[in-house]
Amino acid sequence: MQDWLAVNEPEVRFGAFLSVLIAMMLWEVAFPRRRRSLTRRGRWVTNLSMAAINTGLSRFVIPIVAVGMAEVASTQGWGLLNAWAIPAWISVPVAVLALDCVIYGQHVLFHTFSPLWRFHMMHHSDLDFDTTTGVRFHPIEILISLSVKMTAVLAIGASPVAVILFEVLLNGTSLFNHGNVQMPGGADRVLRLFVVTPDMHRVHHSIHKDETNSNFGFNFPWWDWLFGTYRAQPASGHTAMSIGLEQFREPSRLGVRRLLLMPFIDQTGGYAIAQPKTGSQ
Ligand SMILES: [Zn+2]
Numbered sequence: 001m002q003d004w005l006a007v008n009e010p011e012v013r014f015g016a017f018l019s020v021l022i023a024m025m026l027w028e029v030a031f032p033r034r035r036r037s038l039t040r041r042g043r044w045v046t047n048l049s050m051a052a053i054n055t056g057l058s059r060f061v062i063p064i065v066a067v068g069m070a071e072v073a074s075t076q077g078w079g080l081l082n083a084w085a086i087p088a089w090i091s092v093p094v095a096v097l098a099l100d101c102v103i104y105g106q107h108v109l110f111h112t113f114s115p116l117w118r119f120h121m122m123h124h125s126d127l128d129f130d131t132t133t134g135v136r137f138h139p140i141e142i143l144i145s146l147s148v149k150m151t152a153v154l155a156i157g158a159s160p161v162a163v164i165l166f167e168v169l170l171n172g173t174s175l176f177n178h179g180n181v182q183m184p185g186g187a188d189r190v191l192r193l194f195v196v197t198p199d200m201h202r203v204h205h206s207i208h209k210d211e212t213n214s215n216f217g218f219n220f221p222w223w224d225w226l227f228g229t230y231r232a233q234p235a236s237g238h239t240a241m242s243i244g245l246e247q248f249r250e251p252s253r254l255g256v257r258r259l260l261l262m263p264f265i266d267q268t269g270g271y272a273i274a275q276p277k278t279g280s281q
Pocket residue numbers: 107111120124204
């Protein structure tokens with residue numbers, strides 16, 4: 001099973017990504033949470049182009065991805081979990097949990113320092129919030145994230161299987177928690193004890209800075225509770241709240257080319273926590 005996963009990793013990841021994406025799109029059509037402010041077409045072309053660029057980048061430009069790094073760590077015995085003979089049923093969940101905590105910390109840092117925020121703000125500039133928002137990341141953010149993950153994999157000593165599972169989980173939950181989907185009453189309350197739900201993550205895409213700087217988790221909600229960044233609901237309610245950033249309200253300025261240039265030419269809008277102008281968190 002472990003060997004099969006490692007050999008078929010690209011197919012497993014792409015298959016899981018496509019299945020969750022299609023399932024979420026169907027759910028959004030059947031039970032939408034909010035009325036869209038824009039048509040799907042323009043945003044989907046933009047967001048899915050980003051996914052294509054980023055997949056190409058991490059797959060072909062970077063020869064050693066996180067899984068490759070995990071293989072090296074396993075053979076060399078590098079990293080905490082490789083220091084002892086820990087059975088996979090313990091080491092895999094521990095590695096997944098530790099990687100998720102690292103990604104939470106990385107997300108907080110992207111909101112804290114304005115040079116990093118510049119690359120992350122295109123993700124937040126989406127004027128609607130749907131499953132395709134979950135793949136809308138600047139390629140440089142993906143590269144930074146990849147190097148953070150590779151370092152974490154080495155330090156933790158995560159196995160290739162743990163890394164593949166984590167990547168599949170992260171891609172899947174990102175598509176899920178950006179969904180413009182309605183859930184049966186009460187389901188959200190129970191589900192968000194274990195996983196970040198769309199209603200929980202939508203708060204993070206609010207135009208209000210204090211809400212943007214909350215709910216940083218992608219997979220598990222526990223880090224936000226633990227580190228005091230959890231916010232249960234948006235102040236204006238899910239259907240009335242405004243999505244996006246104050247400085248980007250014009251859809252014609254949010255095409256693929258413009259988004260790629262955004263970190264270099266646009267204002268940060270005072271969203272980065274460490275900026276002197278924003279006194280609040
Ligand atoms: Zn964010």
